[in-house]
Amino acid sequence: MKTCIYPGxxxxxxxxxxxxxxxxxxxxxxVVVCMMINYDKKSTFSIEKxxxxxxxxxxxxxxxxxxxxxxxxxxxxxxxxCSIIVRGLRAISDFENELAMANLNNSLSDDIETIFxxxxxxxxxxxxxxxxxxxxxxxxxxxxxPAEILDDIKGSLI
Ligand code: PNS
Numbered sequence: 001m002k003t004c005i006y007p008g009x010x011x012x013x014x015x016x017x018x019x020x021x022x023x024x025x026x027x028x029x030x031v032v033v034c035m036m037i038n039y040d041k042k043s044t045f046s047i048e049k050x051x052x053x054x055x056x057x058x059x060x061x062x063x064x065x066x067x068x069x070x071x072x073x074x075x076x077x078x079x080x081x082c083s084i085i086v087r088g089l090r091a092i093s094d095f096e097n098e099l100a101m102a103n104l105n106n107s108l109s110d111d112i113e114t115i116f117x118x119x120x121x122x123x124x125x126x127x128x129x130x131x132x133x134x135x136x137x138x139x140x141x142x143x144x145x146p147a148e149i150l151d152d153i154k155g156s157l158i
Contacts, residue, residue, distance in 0.1 A: 003030040004084040004115070007073050009038040011045050012153050013054050014131055014145055016123035020088040023117055025061050031086070033058065034076060035068045044132055049152065057146035074109040083111045090119040090126075 024031045058064045069076040102114035126144050135141050135153045
């Protein structure tokens with residue numbers, strides 16, 4: 001059974017994330033969407049709320065599992081015995097950081113492979129932080145997040 005981990009902070013999940021999850025779910029038998037801590041970012045939504053939003057958004061995809069892990073991604077990969085990490089690449093500006101992360105993870109654990117899915121053009125500019133900002137300031141984010149979580153993020157904090 002081919003399993004991949006799709007790690008991220010998902011604060012909150014966006015249509016861009018969902019697109020990667022759907023595409024990965026066609027390539028892998030199981031996609032484990034793992035909420036992790038990005039120590040470079042301040043979080044807005046609680047882990048429970050993020051989990052609930054991912055669950056609502058992925059309810060129709062049968063081979064998705066949701067998890068949370070606090071620690072190194074390579075340690076989580078070892079824990080669940082999975083060596084494939086999936087990440088999305090939105091634009092060339094993502095590349096430098098993603099390359100560093102993939103190389104770092106591979107240096108920490110040499111059986112780890114990172115596979116990139118190119119974001120669809122219509123999602124290439126969406127980020128959780130921009131969505132939080134637009135929602136907090138009363139803007140319409142319905143085009144950018146799954147319909148199921150729209151009410152959850154209305155009036156969210158920046
Ligand atoms: O959605 P994000 O914020 O781009 O996801 C980044 C994330 C959470 C996958 C990354 O920060 C991460 O792997 N955090 C866990 C700690 C870790 O393993 N750090 C070393 C690699 S940066």
